[in-house]
Amino acid sequence: xxxxxxxxxxxxxxxxxxxxxxxxxxxxxxxxxxxxxxxxxxxxxxxxxxxxxxxxxxxxxxxxxxxxxxxxxxxxxxxxxxxxxxxxxxxxxxxxxxxxxxxxxxxxxxxxxxxxxxxxxxxxxxxxxxxxxxxxxxxxxxxxxx
Amino acid sequence: xxxxxxxxxxxxxxxxxxxxxxxxxxxxxxxxxxxxxxxxxxxxxxxxxxxxxxxxxxxxxxxxxxxxxxxxxxxxxxxxxxxxxxxxxxxxxxxxxxxxxxxxxxxxxxxxxxxxxxxxxxxxxxxxxxxxxxxxxxxxxxxxxxxxxxxxxxxxxxxxxxxxxxxxxxxxxxxxxxxxxxxxxxxxxxxxxxxxxxxxxxxxxxxxxxxxxxxxxxxxxxxxxxxxxxxxxxxxxxxxxxxxxxxxxxxxxxxxxxxxxxxxxxxxxxxxxxxxxxxxxxxxxxxxxxxxxxxxxxxxxxxxxxxxxxxxxxxxxxxxxxxxxxxxxxxxxxxxxxxxxxxxxxxxxxxxxxxxxxxxxxxxxxxxxxxxxxxxxxxxx
Numbered sequence: 001x002x003x004x005x006x007x008x009x010x011x012x013x014x015x016x017x018x019x020x021x022x023x024x025x026x027x028x029x030x031x032x033x034x035x036x037x038x039x040x041x042x043x044x045x046x047x048x049x050x051x052x053x054x055x056x057x058x059x060x061x062x063x064x065x066x067x068x069x070x071x072x073x074x075x076x077x078x079x080x081x082x083x084x085x086x087x088x089x090x091x092x093x094x095x096x097x098x099x100x101x102x103x104x105x106x107x108x109x110x111x112x113x114x115x116x117x118x119x120x121x122x123x124x125x126x127x128x129x130x131x132x133x134x135x136x137x138x139x140x141x142x143x144x145x146x
Numbered sequence: 147x148x149x150x151x152x153x154x155x156x157x158x159x160x161x162x163x164x165x166x167x168x169x170x171x172x173x174x175x176x177x178x179x180x181x182x183x184x185x186x187x188x189x190x191x192x193x194x195x196x197x198x199x200x201x202x203x204x205x206x207x208x209x210x211x212x213x214x215x216x217x218x219x220x221x222x223x224x225x226x227x228x229x230x231x232x233x234x235x236x237x238x239x240x241x242x243x244x245x246x247x248x249x250x251x252x253x254x255x256x257x258x259x260x261x262x263x264x265x266x267x268x269x270x271x272x273x274x275x276x277x278x279x280x281x282x283x284x285x286x287x288x289x290x291x292x293x294x295x296x297x298x299x300x301x302x303x304x305x306x307x308x309x310x311x312x313x314x315x316x317x318x319x320x321x322x323x324x325x326x327x328x329x330x331x332x333x334x335x336x337x338x339x340x341x342x343x344x345x346x347x348x349x350x351x352x353x354x355x356x357x358x359x360x361x362x363x364x365x366x367x368x369x370x371x372x373x374x375x376x377x378x379x380x381x382x383x384x385x386x387x388x389x390x391x392x393x394x395x396x397x398x399x400x401x402x403x404x405x406x407x408x409x410x411x412x413x414x415x416x417x418x419x420x421x422x423x424x425x426x427x428x429x430x431x432x433x434x435x436x437x438x439x440x441x442x443x444x445x446x447x448x449x450x451x452x453x454x455x456x457x458x459x460x461x462x463x464x465x466x467x468x469x470x471x472x473x474x475x476x477x478x479x480x481x482x483x484x485x486x487x488x489x490x491x492x493x494x495x496x497x498x499x500x501x502x503x504x505x506x507x508x509x510x511x512x513x514x515x516x517x518x519x520x521x522x523x524x525x526x527x
Contacts, residue, residue, distance in 0.1 A: 008271035023392070034392035036266070042383050042394065060393075061386075063285030064338040065276060070260045073273025088282045090393055098393040100277055108338050113293060124275065135275035 005127055007135045011035040012121075019121050019136055021053040021099060026048070026099045032097040039069070054093040055119035056141070062089035062103060062111050075133065076124045091138045104139035116141035148372035150238045151363035152478055152525070154183025154356030155490050158251070160474040161320035163237025163350050168200025168477070171352035172251030173209045175480075179247065179354035183366040186240060190356070192216040192246040193290030194233040196226035197479035199495055200253040216243075223410065224426070224515020225378055227353065227482030231523065234357050235376040244359045251352035252477030261389060261516075280428070280516065281345065283388040288431025292339065295446035297434060299339050303327040304452045305430035305470055315499040320349055321473040344430040349475025353483035355490075369494040374524040375412035375510075379405040386516030401520040402439040402512065409510075409522040410441070419439040420524075421506035422492050423463070424485035426514040427470040437527045438463065440512055440522070464502045467492060482521055485511035493527040 006012040006019075011034075013020045024033045026040035027047045034053060039046045066085045068078040077083050087103030089111070102122055105111055118141050121134035156178030158171035172195070181185055187210045195203025195217060206442040222229040227250035234248040261268055261278040272278045291297060307327045313319035325343055334344035356366070363370035381387050384398030410416055417440070425440060427433035434452075438445045442463060451457060457465040468474065468488040471481060489509035491497040511523045 007266040007274055010265065010267050011271050030393075031394065047386050061286040061290040063282050063289055063340075064335070065279065065282060066337060067258075068334045069273075069276050069279055070257060073260070073262045073270045073278065074276050075274040078422055086276065088277060089286065092395065095395075097395065099390050100393075102275060102277070113290060135271065 003063055003131045004134050005131045007124060007133055012136050014121070018055065018056065020055065021119065021136060023049050023051050023053045023097065025051040027054065034097055034099045053096055057091040057093040057117055057138070059111065059113055059115045059117050060090040060092045060098050061113065062087075064086055064106050064108060078116050087111060089138070102135065102137040110140070148374050148526070149360050150235050150373045151358050151360045151370040152355050152373060152486070152490055153358045153363050153366035153370055154179040154185065156180070156182055156354045157318055157484065157487050158352040159318050160349055160351035160477065160484065168197060168251045168253030168350060169203070169206050169350070170209070171253070171350060172197070172203065172249055172354070173206050174488060175251065175352035176206070176210055176247065176249060179356050183356045184328060185245070185356065185366060187211045188213045189464065190215055190245060190247055191243040192234070192237055193249055194218050194220050194230040194247070195249040195303060196220040196221070196222070196230040197250065197252050198226055200251055200479065203249060203251070216230065222378070223517065223519055223523040224476075224478055225482060225519045226479045226486070228513045229378055229523025231483060231486060232376040232378050235373055238357055238359055245356065245360060246445050247354055247356050248483060249352070249354045249482040250480035252479040253350040254348035254477065257348070257377070272371065274300045277391070280388050281337045281340070284429045284431055285340050287386060288429070288435065289339055291435055293433065295525050297446065297449050299331065300327065300342065301434060301452045302344050302430035302447050303330040305427065305433045306330040307473035308458060309427065309466055309469045312467055313469025316468045316473065318475045319469045320475045338349040340429050340431060346428050346471035347475050349477050350417070351474070351477040351480045353487050355483060355486060369524050371490045371493045371527050374415070374419040374526050375409040376411065376523045377405045377409040377521065378521045379408065380413065381518030385518060388403070389517045390517070400439065401518055402436060402514055405520040405522040406440040406512070409524050415508065415524070415526040420508050420510045422467060422489065422502045423465050423510040423512070424470065424488055425465055425512045426467070427466055427472050430472070432514065433466065433470065436512060436514065440510070459502055461502055467497065467500050467502060478515070482511065485513065486523055486525065489525050493525060
């Protein structure tokens with residue numbers, strides 16, 4: 001089995017306990033941003049720290065990407081015959097921030113605003129060493145609210 | 147009373163023009179604007195030019211004539227044209243010059259805009275992951291909006307069908323074939339709930355506007371149109387914007403609301419005084435949401451307005467009379483100026499089969515684009 005590698009370790013860390021997103025927390029006002037940046041858009045302060053964001057949240061907005069994105073920059077499948085539509089949404093992480101991410105679900109009848117979601121990863125392509133390059137995604141929580 | 151008038155307008159047809167560069171289309175628009183105002187290029191004292199993908203605008207002087215004028219390039223996303231106009235307006239307001247131009251042109255590759263972003267370090271994870279598509283934002287925003295405000299997918303189809311109907315009467319438009327609501331609904335689903343014909347396409351074209359001191363406007367035209375306000379605003383904390391890897395938990399109003407309020411305040415009028423409006427319709431949902439964000443109706447009221455045809459050319463509040471972005475496509479640098487061009491035609495009474503009845507007096511334009519910027523103008527005659 002091939003190893004998984006993150007598309008970019010500075011935003012997505014693959015830990016032994018699963019994937020984690022790396023964000024920013026403002027020490028002055030508590031605001032969170034993803035990914036990490038050096039200043040706070042809420043209070044304009046710059047006393048900020050890196051944090052690992054939560055892995056569970058609720059779906060706030062969504063769509064389905066119905067056509068292959070352009071490559072570059074896209075690293076996934078762009079052949080129109082092989083491309084499979086995928087969900088994209090904002091997932092609200094309680095007390096932190098809404099993160100834009102791919103969704104593992106791409107059936108519009110199975111996506112509902114407010115549904116519970118968990119962080120996971122999806123494969124994009126092979127890297128130069130034959131590893132599976134992955135990016136972050138959210139999937140409907142297994143406890144389910146269908 | 148405004149101190150700035152639009153005294154000449156010129157446009158190069160929008161669409162696809164093989165073998166004609168974006169800049170040449172801009173230069174053709176400039177010559178047409180000069181002819182419209184009865185001036186020559188050498189009379190123009192200054193220009194602001196915008197293009198996002200078709201070269202540095204100021205190099206067009208080599209085609210138009212090296213007269214030594216002040217020429218400043220503007221690049222501000224989808225508000226590039228609006229920003230050029232804003233800058234030209236303020237240059238005349240300041241008293242620095244009496245006669246100048248706002249110019250916009252572009253020429254984009256086919257398909258959705260390619261957005262490549264720079265990560266703080268390492269690979270472009272945002273575009274690489276299959277996000278960073280403007281189309282996704284529009285799908286997500288209208289999808290949520292429809293649920294919150296009881297807007298149907300039929301309304302989205304009505305907007306697109308209206309655009310194509312209006313475009314079919316516009317010789318400058320790219321898409322000039324009317325489409326039924328059913329054809330719109332049945333076209334390919336690109337970004338749920340938006341289908342192919344609900345989206346505009348990146349395209350080509352050029353627009354040039356000649357601005358003059360209002361007290362000198364009658365030297366150039368018997369039908370001056372006065373610029374009552376020109377406003378550009380960026381986003382504030384809490385707004386839901388295109389190409390945002392994260393959003394705050396707080397949910398607030400976007401830059402369109404701010405730009406609209408400021409423009410009305412500057413003009414000293416309100417939404418009820420507007421007779422015709424060109425609102426950013428990069429897709430059908432944008433027109434629907436922008437009707438409310440610009441203050442022309444309550445959220446949710448669009449459903450009945452569209453059903454009753456109130457935004458048609460003959461309706462109570464005509465919107466996107468030239469077919470908007472949906473029928474004209476979006477050459478980013480020219481798009482906002484195209485809206486102003488159409489409004490000048492409408493206020494002069496020169497819009498031909500698209501003419502809004504009963505001599506419109508006040509006209510409104512609005513653009514919106516990445517990364518959360520809006521530009522509004524209010525014109526009157």
